[in-house]
Amino acid sequence: MSGPSTSRISKVVITPVAFADPPLLNVVGVHQPWALRAIVELHTDTGLLGLGETYADETHLARLDAVAQALPGSDPYDTNALRRLVIDVLGKETGGAGASFGGMLDVSSAVDTVYSPFEVACLDLVAREAGRPVSDLLGGAVRDRVPFSGYLFYKWAGHPGLPADDWGEALTPEQIVTQARRMVDGWGFGSLKLKGGVLPPEDECAAIEALRDAFPDLPLRLDPNGAWTPETSVRVAERLAGVVEYLEDPTPGIEGMAQVAARTDVPLATNMCVIAFEHLRPAIAADAVQIVLSDHHLWGGLRRSALLGGITDTFGMGLSMHSNSHLGVSLAAMVQLAAATPNLTYACDTHYPWKTYSGRAQDVVRPGVLDFDDGAIKVPTSPGLGVELDRDLLGELHEQYLSCGVRRREDTVYMRSIEPGFTPNTSRW
Amino acid sequence: MSGPSTSRISKVVITPVAFADPPLLNVVGVHQPWALRAIVELHTDTGLLGLGETYADETHLARLDAVAQALPGSDPYDTNALRRLVIDVLGKETGGAGASFGGMLDVSSAVDTVYSPFEVACLDLVAREAGRPVSDLLGGAVRDRVPFSGYLFYKWAGHPGLPADDWGEALTPEQIVTQARRMVDGWGFGSLKLKGGVLPPEDECAAIEALRDAFPDLPLRLDPNGAWTPETSVRVAERLAGVVEYLEDPTPGIEGMAQVAARTDVPLATNMCVIAFEHLRPAIAADAVQIVLSDHHLWGGLRRSALLGGITDTFGMGLSMHSNSHLGVSLAAMVQLAAATPNLTYACDTHYPWKTYSGRAQDVVRPGVLDFDDGAIKVPTSPGLGVELDRDLLGELHEQYLSCGVRRREDTVYMRSIEPGFTPNTSRW
16 A cells, blocks of 8 residues: 655746737727737646646736745645635735736636636646546546537738738628638538627628528527627527527626526527626526536636536536637647536637637647647547647747737727727627 | 556455444334445456445345446546446436335436445545545545534334344433433534434424533534424424524425425425435525535435535535445545535534444444544545455455345334334324
């Protein structure tokens, strides 16, 4: 009988990185030219390296750094202790405003968002030590491929003052279909999601109908991020009934969503009004949503996202997965989680294709592991998350962070630098 | 980078055992002279042994055996595959009636009860392979001692026709206080639970009040297993408000419990109307219970019990732990689970002291690990569950199984052999 393993966290490195991001439009504005992420490295005294990835707004970075300083000596198995440590370190300062997500999401506590990348890195370490993929720590993969949906965006041809990207402009139904064609042809996606909240709802409905004509067999979703009133939401639901597999966040808030849900059979999904455990109870009581989009970055890592999955299963709700602009460490964690989630009832969202437009290697992991095939990613079976850090790429993206000047995600501020009169479209229509 | 570990289950051994049980009275009758359990052994091709413990009614044993035959070659990490295997093996035959629990509990599917001991044994194997306690697989121990409550029973001096046990008769408040004194003095319990549903509610209230007088500082609970109408339950709640920390299952069913809950501030707990995930949604919608008693034997093992814990936390409910008559493998699993459950808000139940009355070693694990100190058990930190099988003891208890003649738990049938006119007291008062 061997004694408990003694591997302990000996060093923590947090590296903010930036990668070029297209001018993707949404309800609160437009993506800045650079997307930020932070890569978390947990090193052990036994020579192992565990990885996590999270947001990199400066307030969030400061919180990550504070936890990082307290972490050496910790046991990577003991994520309950890690969570207590995060709570202790954050102390009174648990307001979520600093963990900004472009102004669209807000959580009342920063604990889960700060805890998440460390938890993922701990599970990466534990899995590497055991010689097992992370999915095995979550009960084992129930699928060997994780399906993703093609994520369509209204966009400009390029950021003003910068060269156009090679995706081109997408502001009409025809241009959205062209974008979708590239997504389907290039990645093989078997379902499509349109980020709405940019144009009047009639125009966005027309885009969905054009997609239906062009791709008769593909499930479609529309997500206006709360751009509509409940009344408009019901009208759109009537128009798109039988056309979309779900409407995501047509209107803001649990109460508004419940009003819409009561008046349509079109399933309503959310990544806005239910983004923390405290939102589940009121949302379920009001029967406000039929599908929750999990997101391990927001919900406190992989085990708490598995808990969310179990809750949606218990309460008869569907489960999908949300994405922000992200790199390969996040994608690997999403794939491991999705692989071990029996009741993942919809293909996951991902922004991943959007970072490849420049033709440059915009990632921090060695290529070849997370390639899309028929819109799905093969679940890595190598130990841990299944991805390895490429220090040259990490250095390159960190240099971009240092030089790009962006320090937080500010879609609205950036939009106003271009259209001074812009106000977010929340509940506009 | 090492490849995935290849340890596989090579042999499964299921041993039914019996141990002497006192004549403990309850709503449906009285405990038979022998309590049955089944010990599950999972052996791997790498020489490891994982343990589980469960019910041993003959229908349940047949289901366990069917799973055991299909299990060799399985990967102990892949509990999701194990669950699918159980579902496949049970096929259409998923009625819960065979997994009898003395007539008090019924679940619509046998999947979770059959899956449970195999899942526990798999986690024991994984933890042993990793050189870690099972609590580490659940996120790490948040406490180093797990508190239990002293479980008081109305009882006869002995089973008719058999020698009296050394606990003596307990049918009056004074005798219950004497029994409690022995529990508190011998094990150090810091809270007490009285199993009711045996005498008219006034008598059971008097016993609780006698306990309050004798032990002014100890939290008290009363569990009549649904012996009362909602009306009576409210009356008892009024009488015992401020005296009990909770009433457990005063009346049967979610609807009845909700009626009571609406009329009292005394928290209501359950291990009868919420004993499977399908019961959570209606119970929460009706606000029927404030505390759920988890039980990994019923709820499908340790990870699903952790899910239950997360659900009670999310929905603002308290969490305690249920017990049937059990041996040391179950107790070790309960301790590991409780250790890793942050929101375990009440001391756990256990029948464990009741099997020690004869002075003989009535267990299957080597002694010395699971000793009570101040009403709590120190969480084992050795690999796995922390207990080792004693094959001499296992053989002895298996011999008892073979010779005792009991093949299923039948409290009512046995009671009728003594009091022919007996009918269960469910909703009697």
